[in-house]
Amino acid sequence: MSLAQLIKNRRTVYQFEDKPVSLDLVESFIEAAVYAPNHKLTEPWQFLVLGHQTQNRLAEIYARNRASKNHEEGSEAYRLSFESSIKKFLAIPQLVLVVQNLVEDPVVCKEDYAACSCAIQNFQLSAWEQGIGVQWSSGPILKDPETFSILGLDSNSQELIAALYMGYPLAVGESQRKAVSEVIKHYD
Numbered sequence: 001m002s003l004a005q006l007i008k009n010r011r012t013v014y015q016f017e018d019k020p021v022s023l024d025l026v027e028s029f030i031e032a033a034v035y036a037p038n039h040k041l042t043e044p045w046q047f048l049v050l051g052h053q054t055q056n057r058l059a060e061i062y063a064r065n066r067a068s069k070n071h072e073e074g075s076e077a078y079r080l081s082f083e084s085s086i087k088k089f090l091a092i093p094q095l096v097l098v099v100q101n102l103v104e105d106p107v108v109c110k111e112d113y114a115a116c117s118c119a120i121q122n123f124q125l126s127a128w129e130q131g132i133g134v135q136w137s138s139g140p141i142l143k144d145p146e147t148f149s150i151l152g153l154d155s156n157s158q159e160l161i162a163a164l165y166m167g168y169p170l171a172v173g174e175s176q177r178k179a180v181s182e183v184i185k186h187y188d
């Protein structure tokens, strides 16, 4: 696949086969990620590769956030939502969380977030090249103090900017973009 095809064909994937992703492959995606452009070579990222035990612990936080969004705690609807959310989260074959190291200067912070985003796209494209789909999630578990505690992170100096859910795709959806003519503006 050419680079242009890879970029255009990649889709966010939400459903995965029940098949593990090798850690060697995950490391190769991280290797591609860290070659992203980053201003002044701040290399402002860390990639947290989760094992089953940690995924189990985060599943509780994920399920609690989802269930409490629409249902009253203690209700039957809450319990059902909680249980289905646990199942959904544990069905993700592999999780990688991306941490941005924070600095005081807001300009540097903004540029570092841009660099992390480039890194994540490198990761997604490398995964796609190997037949592995990724969903970049920015859901509430990334803000939950319990997530920080479980992972031993410090919210004063670190921000969780992405949860990358990944695996071999069960289904790939479609995603349209505006025509280039709609987003381009020429100047003399």
Ligand SMILES: Cc1cc2nc3c(=O)[nH]c(=O)nc-3n(C[C@H](O)[C@H](O)[C@H](O)COP(=O)(O)O)c2cc1C
Pocket (backbone or CB within 6 Å): 010, 011, 012, 013, 135, 136, 137, 138, 139, 174, 175
């Ligand atoms: C900063 C950022 C945050 C995102 N957060 C989520 C998310 O929380 N949940 C989700 O399903 N997709 C999330 N996405 C993925 C987008 O929804 C997805 O890229 C978009 O729908 C276009 O689909 P495509 O990736 O298949 O082209 C996020 C993407 C970015 C760049």
